[in-house]
Amino acid sequence: MSPTVVNDFTVTVATVNGSGSASSNTILAKTVFRMGVPVTPKNLFPSNIAGLPTWFLIRVSEKGYQARTGTHEVVIALNAETVAKDAASVRKGGVLIVDEKIAGGITRDDIAVHKVPFAELVKPFAPDPRLRKLLANMIYVGVATDLLGLDRETVMKVVADQFAGREKIVKLNQEVVKVGLEYSRDTFDAAKCPFKVESRDLTRDKLFIEGNAAAALGALMGGCTFVGWYPITPSSSVCEELIHLAKEHRVVGGDHRFAAVQAEDELASLGLVLGAGWAGARAMTATAGPGISLMAEFAGFGYYAEIPAVVMDIQRVGPSTGMPTRTQQCDVSSCLNLSHGDTGHIVLLPGGIDEIYEQSQQAFDLAERYQTPVFLLSDLDMGMNYWMAERFAYPERPFDRGKVLDAEQLAQVKAFARYKDVDGDGIPYRTLPGTHHALAPYFTRGSGHTETAAYTEDSDEYQKVVDRIKRKIDGSVRDTPAPIHEGDPDCDVGVLHYGSTRFAVEEARDMLAADGIATKAMRVRALPLHAEVVEFVQSCRVVYVVEQNRDGQMADIVRLKVPGSAGLIKKVLYYAGMPLSATTVVEQITADQREPSHV
Amino acid sequence: MSPTVVNDFTVTVATVNGSGSASSNTILAKTVFRMGVPVTPKNLFPSNIAGLPTWFLIRVSEKGYQARTGTHEVVIALNAETVAKDAASVRKGGVLIVDEKIAGGITRDDIAVHKVPFAELVKPFAPDPRLRKLLANMIYVGVATDLLGLDRETVMKVVADQFAGREKIVKLNQEVVKVGLEYSRDTFDAAKCPFKVESRDLTRDKLFIEGNAAAALGALMGGCTFVGWYPITPSSSVCEELIHLAKEHRVVGGDHRFAAVQAEDELASLGLVLGAGWAGARAMTATAGPGISLMAEFAGFGYYAEIPAVVMDIQRVGPSTGMPTRTQQCDVSSCLNLSHGDTGHIVLLPGGIDEIYEQSQQAFDLAERYQTPVFLLSDLDMGMNYWMAERFAYPERPFDRGKVLDAEQLAQVKAFARYKDVDGDGIPYRTLPGTHHALAPYFTRGSGHTETAAYTEDSDEYQKVVDRIKRKIDGSVRDTPAPIHEGDPDCDVGVLHYGSTRFAVEEARDMLAADGIATKAMRVRALPLHAEVVEFVQSCRVVYVVEQNRDGQMADIVRLKVPGSAGLIKKVLYYAGMPLSATTVVEQITADQREPSHV
Amino acid sequence: MSEADSNALGLAKKDYAGAKSTLCLGCGHDQITREIIEAAFHSGVDPFNVVKTSGIGCSSKTPAYFIAQGYGINSVHGRMPSVATGANCANRHLVTLGVSGDGDTASIGMGQFCHAVRRNTDMVYIVENNGVYGLTKGQFSATSEKGVRKKGGDVNEFAEIDLCAVAVELGCGFVARSFSGDAKQMVALIRAAIQHEGFALIDCISPCVTFNNLSDSPRGFDWLREHNLKLHEVGFVPEYEAQSVDQIPGKTLRVDMPDGSYISLSALDESIHDPTDIQAARRVLERDRLDKGHVYTGLIYYNPKSEPLHEVLHLGDKPLSLLDESELRPGRQAFDGILQAYT
Amino acid sequence: MSEADSNALGLAKKDYAGAKSTLCLGCGHDQITREIIEAAFHSGVDPFNVVKTSGIGCSSKTPAYFIAQGYGINSVHGRMPSVATGANCANRHLVTLGVSGDGDTASIGMGQFCHAVRRNTDMVYIVENNGVYGLTKGQFSATSEKGVRKKGGDVNEFAEIDLCAVAVELGCGFVARSFSGDAKQMVALIRAAIQHEGFALIDCISPCVTFNNLSDSPRGFDWLREHNLKLHEVGFVPEYEAQSVDQIPGKTLRVDMPDGSYISLSALDESIHDPTDIQAARRVLERDRLDKGHVYTGLIYYNPKSEPLHEVLHLGDKPLSLLDESELRPGRQAFDGILQAYT
C-alpha cells in the first residue's frame, strides 16, 4: 500500500454531460473548500447539450496550487464509452471508483478498483429512470466522502445549500449520499485509500466563484447600466449573471436602473453598446472569438469616433468555431488591433478571479476616461470554472466618468472642441446628447473629422486627430494595471505570462526552483505594455513567454516593444485546449535550459 | 522668363467634381502618353458625388517617374471656392490658367496668369447651362494644347477615341477644343510658356490603364468564374470591370461562363465566395477596409476549413470610414491576421500595374494550391488612377487547380483523407462536391476536425491540423512572388517598401543618390516574408521601411521576421492620404542620415 | 400649420438648420432634409434633445444638414439601428431620428432593420429610398424594382424588397410611404412619427438625380410626379391644437394618438384608406406590388398599442446616462449577501 | 409512396444515413433528420450530388447526421445562405439542402435569409424552429412567441418573427410550415421542395426537449400534438408516378410542378387551403398570428413561376467548377482587343 497522501491529489469524475453530475461534482469540490482545504475544480465538457463524454477534475492542493495537474489519482468512472480510457488514466497506486455494470474489462492491478452498483443502490429512491440517473451521482459523493475522509456534516450542509429552498430534494439527495457512504463503508476499507482530505484553515474569507460571475459582479459594482449581448459559449453567463444581479439590485420602485438587450448578433451587440456609451451609459458586451471578429468594423468606429465601450472576450479555442468548450488565449492580437486601418486598443488581462472582479469595474472607468473601446480578456478556464479567490472588496472610489462637460461647466469654460487635446494627454472632452447648452452639440462620425468634429478630407486635420488618438492610447499606461514582478530581481531567467496562465506558471516556477532552476517572473495585466516590461526583459538572459496559443501572440507583442529582445524571448506555448498544467511549462523550460534553442 | 522645361512638370486641374472634367483631364494625359512621353495622372477627388472641390494632377516625366511631386507647375483653376489656394499653389515661374470670372483676387506676379472667358467661349455651342459646363472643360484642353505644345492631331484623335461611337459628341468636343486652342493662340504667347511637351518614343508598347482594370483583366485571364461583391470605394470598379469583361468574353451560346452576385454586404460577399470556392469555382471578391473588417469571421473559417478564395483589398484611408477617397496602405496587418484565434494568411503586394495584372491571376492559383483565402492588396492610388504599364502578357501556363482528386484519381489512389499531409508540404488533397466516388464525400466545418474531416474535441487531433496549416502557409513562399532587390548589394543603407510606395521610393533613391546617399532596396511582394528579407535586413546598417500607414505595419512584420533588427529598422511613414511623393521619403531619410534617430 | 416666426419653444426655423448640404443639386434627399427641419420646427422639438443617427450613404450624410443643435452620430454602413437603439436606452427622453438609405437599410442593414422593428425602439426611421446606391455611384439596391433600367443600360434582375410590407409583417406600429417631393405629406408624417411611441417607418421615395432619374424610372422625379397615388391627404394636429378643433370636415378620418394629438386623413376619392386596419394595409401593399403603374403614398398602417422598447425594459424617468454610484451600486449589505452565495 | 427496399437509383435507405446524432434524446431535430433521409431516399436523390449546408446550432449540426455520401459544409452562425448560394452557383446541378435554426435564421441570419429568398437560390431551406437557442442553453430566439415562459420562469417580451410571413412578402415561391413530429407531412414537403426550382422554405417547428418543452409552450411536443392544425393533407407524386395516377380523389387539390410531378392536397375539413392563392396564404398567416391557440401547418404558398438564381445568371449546363483555361480564357485576339482600349 502506498503512503497516505494528504490534501494533494486530483479526483476525476468521468460521466456523460446532461446527466446531472455537475451538482455532485460541485458538492464534492465545495465540501473540500469548506473543510478549509484549497481546491480547484475544472469542468471539461463537450460542445453539445447531452450524451457526450465529460470529465470533471477536482484538484485538492494544500499548497494552494490551482492549475490542472495532468494526473489522476482518484477516478470515478460512470461512462461506458470512456471507461477503458478512464481506467487507464488512473495513476499507479491510485483509486478507481467504477460503476460495476461497466467495469468488466478493467484489468489493472496497480490501482485499487472499487466497483459500485449505482443503479441498484438508487433504485429504491426513484422509479423514474431519469431521476435515477440524476441520483446515481449522489452515490459517488457518498463513496468519495467515505474513501477520502470528507467531513460528513459538511457534505450534508453543502448538499442542503446546493438545493436550498427545495426541502424534499435536499432530503432525497442527502439520503442517497448516505446510501453511497454506507455502501462504501460496508464494502471497501477506507483506511486503505491513500488519498485523504484533512481539514485545514486555508480558505477562510475566500470565495469560491466562477470567473464569469466575478465579471458580472464587477460590472454591476462598476456601474454598468447597459448590456447588449448575443449568447456564445463561454461568455453567455457573464451577461446572464449580470442581468440576474441587476434584476435583484437595480430595480427601484418598478424602474429598472439598467437595460439589457439581447441582440440579433455581435455586430448589433457592439452597435448597441456604442450607441449607449455615446449617449452616456456605462455600456458593455461579452463575447468569444467569433463575436470579436464580427465586432471588427464597429471596434474601429469606436476607436476613431472615440466612444467608450467595454468588451469582454471570454476566449475559447480558435480559429473559426474551433473547439467552443476548450480554452485558449488566442484573441490577444486580434483584440489589440481589431479593425482595418491603424488602430490599437486598450486590452486588460486579468490573471485570476479577484482581478477579473477588479478589472471589470475598472474597464468602465478606463473606457470613459480614454473614450475608447476597452477589451477585457478572460478565458473559458477562468470564466466557466469555480475558483478560489480573495474576498472581493466593496469599491470605495466613485466612478471615473472621464472628461464630460455638462451645461454648467460649458457655461464656465465657454469653449468646446470635441476632438482637441486641451490637457496635453491626448484625451479630449466630450458632452452627452441631451446636454442643454449651445456649445454642447457636436457631430460624431467614423469619417475624417477635424478637432471641432467637422467633416474633413484635409490631410493635416485628419492627421492631427489620428496622431492624438495614438498618444491617448499610449498614455493609458498611466491608469491601466501595471505588470506584477515576482522573484529575485537579480535572477536572469525570466518568465513572462498573463491571464489564466498564471496558475500553471506559479506552480511551475516552484517546481523549477526545486529542480535548481531559479526564475523571476512578470505577469502582464494590460496592453499597451508598460515600461516595466522593457526593463524586465532587458534584465534577463532569457525570457520565456508562456501563453496558450499557437503563434506566441504576446511574445511577438513583447518583441516589438523591446528592441533587441528577439534573442532573449522564447515562446512557451500550449494550445491544445485543456487548461494549462505546470508540467507542460516545466518541461519546455527545462528542455530549453538544458539545450537552449536558438530563436 | 524662365528657361524652358521639357517633359518634366505637373499640370494640376482644379475643378468641382461631377462637372465632367474627368474626360478632359484624361484626354490631356492620354495625349501626352500618345506623344510617347511618360505621364501619370492622379485624380484627387472628394467622397461625394458632385459639387465639391477636386484636383487632377498630370505629371509629365521624361525620366518616367510616376509618383506625385507635390509641386504644381501649371495650374488650371476653375473652382471659385478654391481659386485662392490654387493660385497660391503654383510654383514660382509657373503658369496659371484661370476662369476670368473667378480671377479677381489673384495678385501673383511671379507666375504667368492666363485668364480665359470659359463661359463666353462655349456659349455658342450650348444653350443648356449643364452642357455648357461640360464643354467648358474642353476649352482648357485647347488652351493647354496650345501653351504646352501638345500635338494637335493627337489631341483630336484622343477626343475621338474618348467619345468613340458618338459622332456628334466627338465633333462638338473637337470644335470646342479648337476654340480653346485658337483663343489661346490669339490671346497668349505660347512661346513664353516655359513648360513644353515634346514627342518622344518612350511609351510605345506600354499600356495606359487603371490598376482596378488590370486587376479585373487579371481575374478574367486567371479563370475567375465567380465574383461575390458589395460596392465600396475604391474597389467597386474591379468587380464592375470584371463583370463587363465577362459579359463580353465569357458568354457562349447564351450560357454565361461566370456568375456575379452583388451581395447584401461583405459578410455575404465572402460567404458567397467561400461557398463557390468550396464547390470548385475560382472565386473572388474585392473590397476596402470596412469590408475587410466585416469579412473577419469568414476569413477564419476559410483558413481553418481550408477553402480557396481571392480577396482583393483596394486600400483607402482608415480607420473606420476614414477618408474613402484618399489612399493608404493601412490594412496590411489586419489582412495578414484577419479573424480571431491563430491565423495567418497569404498576402500579395503588387507594386505597379503590371504586377496587379500578374498577381491577380496568380492569386487564384495560390488560393487553390494552398486551399486558403489569399489577400491581394492594392490601394486607391494604384486602383483608381491611370498608370503606364508594360504591355500585359497573354498567360501561357494552364491554371493551377491544386490538389483536387476526381473520381478517376480516387479510383486509383484508393484513399482520401481530406486534412492529411500526404506530400510533406502541409497541403492536403480535396475533392469537389458532386464527385461521383464513394471515397470523395467529406464534411467541411469550422469546428475542430481530424485529418479525416471528422468532428473532434481531441487535443492531439486538433493540434495536428492547426500545426499543419501553419506549415502549409509558411511553405507558400515556394510559390509567392519573391522580393525584388535593387542597387549595390554591398551598400549598407537599405530601403524596404511595397505596393504603390514603389514609385516614390524609386524616384527618392535617385534623388538620394544625387545627394550622395547611396541606397539599396528591397521591394516585398508577398507575406509571409521570404528568407531574402532576412538576408537583406541583416546586410544593412540601417533599413528604412517606407509605407503609407501610421503605425509602420510592415516594419513590425519585418522586425518579427528578422531577429536583432530592432536597431536597424526605421519607419518612414506617410499617412495623410495623398499619393506618396519622393520628397517625403527623401526628407525623412536625409534627416535621419544627418541625425540618426535611435529606435 | 401656422406660419409663425417662432414655435412653441420660441425658436425660429433657422434654429433647426444644419450645415450646408454637399449632395448633388436637386437630390431628393435635400428635400427630406428641409421637411425634417420644417416638422421639427413646427412640432417645437427641443433641438438639444434630438439625436440624429444614420449609416453610410448620400442619405446618411444628411443628419449633418439639419438641426445642428442636435447630437448627430453617423455610424457605419447598415448598422444604425443598433446604435440608435443603444442611445435610446441610455436616455429615453432623447428624440431619436434615424435617416438611412435603401442600400443602408434593405441591403446591408436588413437584419438590423428587422430587429429594430421587432424591438420597437422609439424612433423615427426614414429611408431615403432612391433604388440605387448613390454614394458608390449607382449600383442597384434591394429596393430597385425588377426590370428597371439604369443610365448606361443595365437592367435590374431581382425583385424589390418592400420595406413597408416587411415592417407590417414584423409588427411595426407606424408604417408610411411617401415621396420627397410631397413636402406637405412628409411634414405631417414626420410630425406624427415623432409623436408615435415606438418604431415609426417612413419609406420615402427620394430620387437620385444623378444615377436613377430616367424618365421611366419608378424612383425618378418625372415618373413619381405623375404616378404617385395618395391614399389620403395627411394632416397632423398636435395635442395643444387638438382641443380647439371641434369638428372634422366630412370624409376625413381622425386617428387619435395616445398623447392627445391626432392624424387627420382626408379622402381624395370615394374611399379613405384607414391605416388602423391591418387587412386594409396589406391590401394597399399588394395593390402597390401588382400595380406597376403607381406608387401609393400615405400612412399605410398605424397601431398605437405596440409597447416601445423603453417600456418593455421598464426604464425609469432618470436617464441611465445620469445615474451615479449612489444609485447604481448595491449597498454593503446587499454586496455581502451576494458574496455569501460564493462561500 | 412505395416501401421498396431500394429506390430508383438502386440505393437502400441506409445509403442515405449519416453519422450518429449527438443531440439530446428526443430532440425534434433528430426527427427531421430522419424525414430528410426518408425524402431523399424515396425521391431517389443521388447522394453524390447532394450539398448539405448549415450555420451553427444544434440544428445546424444535423447535416452530419444524414446522407454521409453527400458533401457537407457547416459554416458560421447565421451566414449559411451566402455559402449555399455560392456553392449553388459553382455547380448548379447540386441538390442544395440547407438546415438552420431559428436563432441561426431569424436572429443573426435575418439579413442573409431575406436576401437568399430575394435571389431565389435553388435550394431547400429547412428552419428547425424550436423558439430557443438550443446549443447555447436556452435563450429565447426571435421566433419565440411573446409571453412564452421558459423553464426557470423567464418570460419572452418580444413578438415572434414569422419567417413564413416574411418569405411570402419577399416573393418566395415555396413557403411551408410543418411540425417535426408529422413525418408524413414533412417527407412530402421535403420531396416537393427538392423538386421546386428556387428557394423553398420549410419552417418546421421542432421542439427542444431540454430547454423549451414545457407543456404550455407553443414550441413543445405536448402543445403541438394537440394544437397543430393541418391546412390539408400533403402528398407528393413524382413525375414518373404522376402518369399512372389518372384520377384525383374528391376534395383534393392537385398542384402541378413544372417537371411533371405534382403536390396533392387533400381536405381535412370543408375547405382546402389553396397555396397558389397569395391572398389565401396571407389569410392563413394572419389567422396563425391571431390564433394563439393553434399552429397551422402545410404548404402555405406556392408559385412555380419564380425564376431561380441560376437562370437569372444564365448559367450553362457545364458547372463553373469544371471549366478549364480553354473555356475561360479569351483567345489571343480577343486579349489584344481588350488591351487596345488601353493604348
Ligand SMILES: Cc1ncc(C[n+]2csc(CCOP(=O)(O)OP(=O)(O)O)c2C)c(N)n1
Ligand atoms: C461596410 C461598407 N461597405 C460598403 C460601403 C460603401 N458604401 C457607402 S454608401 C453605400 C451605399 C449607399 O446606398 P444607400 O444606402 O441607398 O444611400 P444613397 O447613397 O443612395 O442615399 C455603400 C455600399 C461602406 N461604406 N461600408
Ligand SMILES: Cc1ncc(C[n+]2csc(CCOP(=O)(O)OP(=O)(O)O)c2C)c(N)n1
Ligand atoms: C458569431 C457567433 N455568435 C454566437 C455563437 C454561439 N451560438 C452557437 S449556436 C447559437 C444559437 C443556436 O440557436 P438556433 O439556431 O435556434 O439552433 P438550435 O440550437 O436551437 O437548434 C449561438 C448563439 C456562434 N457560434 N457564433
Ligand code: SF4
Ligand atoms: S448621387 Fe444621387 S443620392 Fe447621392 S447626392 Fe447625388 S443625387 Fe443624391
Ligand code: SF4
Ligand atoms: S438542446 Fe434542445 S435543440 Fe439542442 S439537441 Fe438538445 S433538445 Fe435538441
Ligand SMILES: [Mg+2]
Ligand atoms: Mg439609395
Ligand SMILES: [Mg+2]
Ligand atoms: Mg433554435
